[in-house]
Amino acid sequence: MGLISVIRWGVKRSPWLLHFNTGACNGCDIEVLAAITPLYDPERYGVKLAPSPRHADIIVVTGLVTKKAAERLKRIYDQIPEPKVVVAVGACAISGGVFQGSYSHYSGVDRVIPVDVYIPGCPPRPDAILKGIIRAVEILEEKAKKMEELGVSSPSRVGESATTQTS
Amino acid sequence: MVTANSDEKYVVEIPVGPQHPALHEPISLRLKVEGEQVVDAHVVSGYNHRGIEWLAERKTFYQDIFLVARTCGICNAVHGAAYVQAVEDLMGIEVPPRAKYLRVLVMELERIHSHMLVLAVLAEVLGFDTLFMLMMRDRERVMYLKELVTGNRVHADFMFIGGVRRDLPSDKKDKILKHINYIEERMKHYEKIWAEDPIILKRTQGVGVASRSQALLHSLVGPVVRGSGVRSDIRLIDPYDAYDEIPFNVVTRDEGDTWARMMVRIGEIYESINMVKYVLEHLPSGPIIPWKTIKAAPRRFPIGEGIGRVEAPRGELLYHVVSDGKPKPYRVKIRTPSLLNIHNGVFMMLDQYIADIPAIFASFDPCISCMERVIVVDNKNNRVLRIPWRKLADREYVEKIFR
Numbered sequence: 401m402g403l404i405s406v407i408r409w410g411v412k413r414s415p416w417l418l419h420f421n422t423g424a425c426n427g428c429d430i431e432v433l434a435a436i437t438p439l440y441d442p443e444r445y446g447v448k449l450a451p452s453p454r455h456a457d458i459i460v461v462t463g464l465v466t467k468k469a470a471e472r473l474k475r476i477y478d479q480i481p482e483p484k485v486v487v488a489v490g491a492c493a494i495s496g497g498v499f500q501g502s503y504s505h506y507s508g509v510d511r512v513i514p515v516d517v518y519i520p521g522c523p524p525r526p527d528a529i530l531k532g533i534i535r536a537v538e539i540l541e542e543k544a545k546k547m548e549e550l551g552v553s554s555p556s557r558v559g560e561s562a563t564t565q566t567s
Numbered sequence: 568m569v570t571a572n573s574d575e576k577y578v579v580e581i582p583v584g585p586q587h588p589a590l591h592e593p594i595s596l597r598l599k600v601e602g603e604q605v606v607d608a609h610v611v612s613g614y615n616h617r618g619i620e621w622l623a624e625r626k627t628f629y630q631d632i633f634l635v636a637r638t639c640g641i642c643n644a645v646h647g648a649a650y651v652q653a654v655e656d657l658m659g660i661e662v663p664p665r666a667k668y669l670r671v672l673v674m675e676l677e678r679i680h681s682h683m684l685v686l687a688v689l690a691e692v693l694g695f696d697t698l699f700m701l702m703m704r705d706r707e708r709v710m711y712l713k714e715l716v717t718g719n720r721v722h723a724d725f726m727f728i729g730g731v732r733r734d735l736p737s738d739k740k741d742k743i744l745k746h747i748n749y750i751e752e753r754m755k756h757y758e759k760i761w762a763e764d765p766i767i768l769k770r771t772q773g774v775g776v777a778s779r780s781q782a783l784l785h786s787l788v789g790p791v792v793r794g795s796g797v798r799s800d801i802r803l804i805d806p807y808d809a810y811d812e813i814p815f816n817v818v819t820r821d822e823g824d825t826w827a828r829m830m831v832r833i834g835e836i837y838e839s840i841n842m843v844k845y846v847l848e849h850l851p852s853g854p855i856i857p858w859k860t861i862k863a864a865p866r867r868f869p870i871g872e873g874i875g876r877v878e879a880p881r882g883e884l885l886y887h888v889v890s891d892g893k894p895k896p897y898r899v900k901i902r903t904p905s906l907l908n909i910h911n912g913v914f915m916m917l918d919q920y921i922a923d924i925p926a927i928f929a930s931f932d933p934c935i936s937c938m939e940r941v942i943v944v945d946n947k948n949n950r951v952l953r954i955p956w957r958k959l960a961d962r963e964y965v966e967k968i969f970r
Contacts, residue, residue: 420586421593423615425936427640427721429591430684434710437703453586469593469614472585498637501625502618504941523640523721 404552408544411457411483414446415537418456418480422473423505424463427523428490432460435526435533442530445537453479458536460529461515464492464499465506477513482552483543485536487517489529494518576601581921585614591688592935594909596928600921608916608924610909616939621965623899628654628868628890631899633724635886638901639937640721641684644670644677645879647726650899652807652875653888654728658868664851666730667809672846673717673725674808674877675839679750680709681880682790682832682839685932686757689829692925693770698760705753708746715739728864730856740847751840758833761826771826775915775927778823785911788904789882790835791931794828796821801878813845825930832932868892881905881932898960903937910938943968 417436421429436442436449450456453476465473477486488509491497496507509515516539519532578599585593593614599607619638623631635650636643648670655662662670687702710720717723718733725731761767777787782795792799800817802810818834820827858864868890875886882904889898908931916927943952958964 418586419591421591421615421935423593423617423936425637425640425643426592426934427637427643430641431721433591433684434703434707437707438700439704439707463615464617466614466616468616469585472593472614476586498634499617499619499622502622504616504618522637525720 402548402552404544404548407483408541408548411544412537412541414448415457415533415540416448416450416455417533418450418453418459418476420459420461420473420476422461422463422469422493422509423466424490424492428462428493431523431526432462432489432529435529440526440530442533445534447533454481456480456484457540458485458487458533460487460489460533461493461509461513462489464496465509465512466504467506470506470512473509473512483540483547485516485540485543486513487519487532487536488515489519489524489532491520491522494520497522578606583924584611590925590928592933594933594935596924598916598921598924603920603922605916605919605921605924608913610913612909612935612939613942614939615936616941617936618941620899620901624896627894628896629728629864631896632727635899635901636722636724636726638903639934641681641934642677642879642881642884642937643722644673644717644725645877645884646901647724648674648808649875649877649879649884649886650888651726651728652877653873653886654868654875655873656875657871657873657888657890658728658865660729660857662730662808663854663857664809665734665853666855668846668850669716669731669735669855670726671809671813672735672843673713673723673731675842675846676709676713676716678839678880679836679843680706680713681932682836683709685929686761686829686832689771689825689926689929690767692929693767695764695767698757702757705750708750712743712746715742727856727861729858730854732861734855735850743847744844747840747843751837754833754836754840761829761833768826770923770926771824771829771930772822773824774923775825775919775930776823777912777915779821781914782823785914786907787882787912788907789879789932790828790831791882791908791912793817793819794831795823799883801876801883805876807875807877809846812849813842815842825926828930866894868894868896879904881934881937882908903934905931905934906938906940909933909935 419432493509517532517536578601581598584590584595595611597609598605636647638646683702683706687699691699714720717725777795779796782792796819798817803817815838818831820831870892872889877884885902887900888896891897912931945952
């Protein structure tokens, strides 16, 4: 039993979130913030905000990925240890939303890093964000299972993860 | 190895952000510290620039209502209100009284939830997580009220040129009053915590002080300048919508520190609650737009310009719309309060301790998405371009440099 088995056991009980705003209007951000507060209570699923990318399992990206924030997003994505799941929250994070056609952004998170869960809405309700996070936990567990089957003994170190970077 | 002499000074630069647990938005602070004290602070922005003014010139006047509201998610109704005010000024439209009162209702609900949010965020920054969770729980009631009135929790696009897009049925009045009374009750409890808790007082009193003259010199706006004892409020000095008929007080404090700014916000929440009650009591009857249906709104726009300015939760918000007679505006200029408070308020961080910087920064109520600007960098020649106003008005030239 390697370290990855322990991680597989751990992530489904307590996934830690990292929230990164890549150019959102704050609408999605306050709904993500609302989704981690007592009325919706995600701590019953063990969900908690992580202070650093190196502690995180799930990255919640809001916003349309401006050109300046895209480099930081890639760097943060690389710093998260495998297995990791990306959740794109809001219309802007999916396709650029109302800002489509502007000069300063990439119109969508999936142009920069691979995305696993899309949550539509402008902004999505906190219930929808919570549902998306629970789906992300399932994907996280699948990814950990796959890594165990492939015989990966430990999660990759910082900066070593194989990412598909297109921009 | 470096040996430290007592009279030698070591200045270290500490970057904070754009992803940082104390900041919820992408902004970078470059702090130069000497020991624990900040000697120089520099704000690096631009992570959130989306080109809204550029897009606004390429969409029609009516599409822009939905675009400009997405400048900021927290204060989206005031952005919509300022824009439609500017267009109404351009077209010379008189807004029906019922629509004026409904606009005030929505804008005051927004002020309550925005101020509760920043009070909660500052509590979290100070390490008072319980207060953060409790305030966010009660803030959900305001969000529910906003949904009840406008139809959506955050982006409702309630404002429309000439009026509002949705009427308020009379049976919702009791429900709103019930929740507003609950929020007032809870706010008394929170005010007691903010005014008496020894840890909050130690962390915020005397931290990040701006005197009255400094606040005026740096042209700060909103609760930040009112916390320094300046009675500056657009609702008072240039009343718009129904603010000339609704009684309210301008809350000011003289201390000028982080604590005073938060107490101003608590005072404003009470004022907003009273205004919501007054609006519900005195809501005039009548139409909500000057035309029979929303589809009858005029399609032609005169040549000219219009100004709209409102008191957003963070201070004065100004829109300038220029029309050249086409269906699309020639220019939409947005001047947001956060731009002034964040860039000009940096002087408050000097000579403070690093641990206090997040508290000072959060007390400005920073809204990064409002304040972003763009810098054009020429990579080939390694220089920053300076573009004169005349060139910016030239569409072809702008298309060329931005593509």
